[in-house]
Amino acid sequence: MTKxxxxxxxxxxVERFSVFRRIEHLFVIATFVALCxxxxxxxxxxxxxxxxxxxxxxxxxxxxAVHRISGIIFSIHAVIHFAIIVMGILLGKxxxxxxxxxxxxxxxxxxxxxxxxKAKALPLYPKFHYRQKFxxxxxxxxxxxxxxxxxxxxxxxLITHYLPGQLIPAARIAxxxxxxxxxxxxxxxxxxxxxxxxxxxxxxxxxxTGYMTKEELEEKHGLEHERVFGPKP
Amino acid sequence: MLVEFVxxxxxxxxxxxxxxxxxxxxxxxxxxxxxxxDNGVNQEASSECLxxxxxxxxxxxxxYDGKKKxxxxxxxxxxxxxxxxxxxxxxxxxxxxxxPHPSVKYKDGEEYTAVKTETCKRCHYTHYTRLLDSIHxxxxxNGGSGAxxxxxxxxxxxxxxxxxxxxxxxxxxxxxxxxxDSEYRNSVHGKALVDENNQDVPVCxxxxxxxxxxxxxxxxxxxxxxxxxxxxxxxxxxxxKYNLNPDVLTTYLEDFHGASNQLYSTGAEVPGKLVAVCxxxxxxxxxxxxxxxxxxxxxxxxxxKTCQKCHQGAMPAFGDAWLSHYKPTLATAPLVWGVKWFYxxxxxxxxxxxxLHILLDLWRYGVRRxxx
Numbered sequence: 001m002t003k004x005x006x007x008x009x010x011x012x013x014v015e016r017f018s019v020f021r022r023i024e025h026l027f028v029i030a031t032f033v034a035l036c037x038x039x040x041x042x043x044x045x046x047x048x049x050x051x052x053x054x055x056x057x058x059x060x061x062x063x064x065a066v067h068r069i070s071g072i073i074f075s076i077h078a079v080i081h082f083a084i085i086v087m088g089i090l091l092g093k094x095x096x097x098x099x100x101x102x103x104x105x106x107x108x109x110x111x112x113x114x115x116x117x118k119a120k121a122l123p124l125y126p127k128f129h130y131r132q133k134f135x136x137x138x139x140x141x142x143x144x145x146x147x148x149x150x151x152x153x154x155x156x157x158l159i160t161h162y163l164p165g166q167l168i169p170a171a172r173i174a175x176x177x178x179x180x181x182x183x184x185x186x187x188x189x190x191x192x193x194x195x196x197x198x199x200x201x202x203x204x205x206x207x208x209t210g211y212m213t214k215e216e217l218e219e220k221h222g223l224e225h226e227r228v229f230g231p232k233p
Numbered sequence: 234m235l236v237e238f239v240x241x242x243x244x245x246x247x248x249x250x251x252x253x254x255x256x257x258x259x260x261x262x263x264x265x266x267x268x269x270x271d272n273g274v275n276q277e278a279s280s281e282c283l284x285x286x287x288x289x290x291x292x293x294x295x296x297y298d299g300k301k302k303x304x305x306x307x308x309x310x311x312x313x314x315x316x317x318x319x320x321x322x323x324x325x326x327x328x329x330x331x332x333p334h335p336s337v338k339y340k341d342g343e344e345y346t347a348v349k350t351e352t353c354k355r356c357h358y359t360h361y362t363r364l365l366d367s368i369h370x371x372x373x374x375n376g377g378s379g380a381x382x383x384x385x386x387x388x389x390x391x392x393x394x395x396x397x398x399x400x401x402x403x404x405x406x407x408x409x410x411x412x413x414d415s416e417y418r419n420s421v422h423g424k425a426l427v428d429e430n431n432q433d434v435p436v437c438x439x440x441x442x443x444x445x446x447x448x449x450x451x452x453x454x455x456x457x458x459x460x461x462x463x464x465x466x467x468x469x470x471x472x473x474k475y476n477l478n479p480d481v482l483t484t485y486l487e488d489f490h491g492a493s494n495q496l497y498s499t500g501a502e503v504p505g506k507l508v509a510v511c512x513x514x515x516x517x518x519x520x521x522x523x524x525x526x527x528x529x530x531x532x533x534x535x536x537x538k539t540c541q542k543c544h545q546g547a548m549p550a551f552g553d554a555w556l557s558h559y560k561p562t563l564a565t566a567p568l569v570w571g572v573k574w575f576y577x578x579x580x581x582x583x584x585x586x587x588x589l590h591i592l593l594d595l596w597r598y599g600v601r602r603x604x605x
Contacts, residue, residue, distance in 0.1 A: 045492040051499035059502020060493065115593040117600075131590075153489075157544050157551055165553030169561070170568045172489065177576030181583065189587050198598050 002228050005211065012214035014228060016127075016206050024081065025207050028139075031074040036183060038067035043176050068154060075147045097127040100137060104130040124222030131193055135185065142182045149175040282322040283308050298341040310391035325352045343378055349389070350382035357383075363444035371448075379409065395443070399436050400426060406437045413518050421522040433471060435461075440517075455510055456497045459485060462511045476524075481558045485511070488555070506543070514539050533557065 003015035017025070038057060041050035042064075057063035088094025107130050110123040128136070152159050152171035159167060194204045199220070206212050218225040226232070285291055286306045293301040311317060323329055328337060339345040354361035364370055364382070372380035386405045387395065396402060403426075407414030417423040417437075425431035440461045441447075447454045459482070465471055467482035485491035490508040497504045514535050523529045537552035544551060561569035 041496070042492060045486070045495045051496060054496060054502070055500070060496045061502055061505050112593070115597045156554065157547050160548050160550040160554065161546075163550070164568075165550040165555075166566050166568045168551075168554035169488075169556060169566070170572045173569060173572045173576065177572070177580065181576070181580050184580065184584050185587065188584065188591070192591050192594075197594065 004228070013211040014214055014217050015210055016212050017210045019210065022208060022210050024077070027073075027077055031070045031077070032182075032186070034066060034070040035074065036179075038063040038070070039179055040183070042067075043179065071147075071150050071154075074143070075150075078143050078147060098133055098136045100130070100133050104133060124226070125220065125224070127221055127224040127227075129221065131189075135189060135193070138182070138185055142178050142185075145174055145178045146182070149178070279311070279321045282306075283311070286322075294339075294345070296339055296341045296345070300342060302342055302345070306390055314390060314392045315394060316392060325349070327352070346384050347373065347382055349384060353383045360444050363442075366445040366447075368446050368448045381409070396438075399432065402436045402438050402443075416518040420518060420520045422520060433465070433474075435465070452503060452507065455507055456494055456504060458510050458512060459491065459494055460498070478558055480560055484556070484558045484560065509539060509543075513542075 005013040005015070007013065037053065041047075041053045042060075044050050054060050054063050057066055085094065085096075089096075103126065107123045107125065110119055111130075113119040114122050149171040152167055153175060156168050194200060194207075195202060212220075214225070214229070217228070283306060286304055287308050289305050291303075291305050293303045295301055328335060339348070350361075350364075361383075369380040369382075373382070385408075403414055403417065403423075418427055422434040425434045426436065440458075441449065449455075463482040466477070467479075469479035472479040472481075486495055490510075493504070493508050494510060514532065521528055523532060536555055536557075537547065537549055540547045540552055540555075556566055556569065559565060561573060563570050
């Protein structure tokens with residue numbers, strides 16, 4: 001099933017992300033940046049840079065409008081993303097390669113043992129290793145928290161027709177806390193994993209091109225390499 | 234050698250410095266003399282005027298509207314003024330230099346005092362320019378009558394220090410704003426001032442300022458109004474003195490409305506729609522103590538009514554979203570408290586884990602490279 005491209009110069013490229021997934025990533029970049037730029041000045045309302053940033057957007061009210069529109073686009077994207085997963089499972093056509101498994105626990109222990117010099121080599125990782133899975137699952141859970149708390153804050157009157165009022169300040173704190181967590185994970189984890197880490201520096205372009213060389217796949221995702229090209233002779 | 238050189242330059246420096254010192258000293262010495270002499274002139278000139286104007290039957294100004302204003306000056310009143318000894322009569326009544334006085338033409342008493350306001354600015358220029366920014370000047374400029382210039386509040390010949398006692402400020406404003414003054418006197422602030430002579434409570438000018446009094450319905454005034462209350466109610470020490478909640482300002486600012494207003498007040502856009510400020514729930518001139526029996530419940534009831542002003546169709550549960558200026562605790566708001574602590578713990582825990590993992594990865598990478 002995996003698409004393989006053989007170039008004339010002999011390099012073999014393996015497809016990692018379909019065109020749809022690459023577009024999804026671009027969408028997440030755009031909405032995440034817009035949401036951060038218009039959201040954090042509201043979280044840090046007392047800081048000097050906040051009002052400067054808000055003025056750049058044309059003021060608080062305009063920035064809020066941008067924030068809400070970006071949030072709605074993000075939410076629609078999330079619904080489409082989940083719908084595709086559900087459809088994929090129902091039709092039996094999707095492999096949940098980003099779902100954490102028990103092997104990931106073994107991989108974590110194995111990797112830590114390697115870091116401390118107790119194992120000679122890193123484990124053979126599947127299509128996505130536990131570090132990538134952590135980020136994806138974090139995005140999914142964080143995204144759900146942001147969407148739900150954001151909707152509560154967008155429609156507080158409607159919500160309190162059915163649910164207790166305490167939910168609103170709770171949603172405000174959750175929206176604010178989850179935003180900070182997501183931002184820190186992106187700044188620390190994603191920036192390291194996809195840009196700063198010596199293995200990929202200055203940038204891992206796979207998510208944009210969609211392809212990885214066969215050699216790179218063998219080195220970074222040995223198990224996936226075995227699955228695609230068969231076990232090593 | 235070096236020491237001698239330094240000494241020499243020092244003495245040259247000294248001589249150079251001496252010249253301006255002598256000049257300044259002489260100037261100061263002379264100025265004291267001149268001031269004293271000038272003072273004498275002042276006193277003399279004033280007493281010359283009082284020779285006539287000190288008599289009760291001296292006469293009156295006649296305005297075009299037919300009203301009269303006596304030109305009698307009680308020397309006792311004049312001598313109690315802060316200007317006695319500093320100014321003479323003609324410093325303000327500049328058009329008069331001899332007798333008989335030149336005749337002047339004023340429509341009425343108001344026009345006369347309005348013109349005299351221009352006199353005060355010659356010394357009190359900052360206060361005058363502040364007055365130009367005020368709602369009172371706005372009224373005057375648009376031909377409205379009754380708005381005060383300088384003398385309506387400060388008086389003319391018997392001017393005293395403006396803010397002593399503080400209640401005198403309210404008395405001045407109350408001359409025109411009598412309904413507001415009596416409302417204030419029945420409030421927690423007014424009662425404390427009148428009954429207990431409490432100097433911590435605000436008088437009119439603490440919130441409205443004295444000279445650049447803004448229109449209190451201005452958007453800008455309203456957006457910034459939380460700072461006026463916060464000046465005292467955000468001061469933990471002062472609040473402790475009266476057994477009041479010290480968190481009222483911070484809890485307001487942490488809320489959606491407070492955070493919005495703080496951002497609006499820093500100039501991030503003029504709000505399209507005003508959001509709730511202190512006075513929307515607590516009122517302004519008639520603020521009552523929440524320690525009074527039944528008052529806390531009354532304020533709480535007000536919350537929902539206030540919400541409904543903007544949030545149409547808000548149910549009682551909507552009002553509960555506001556935690557009444559108290560920080561969430563396990564007992565009062567378990568959900569809010571729980572979410573807050575969840576993130577207080579989870580964020581540092583995850584961040585620390587990620588950073589450690591990265592450092593381990595880098596360390597192993599370095600070791601591997603060194604080994605080749």
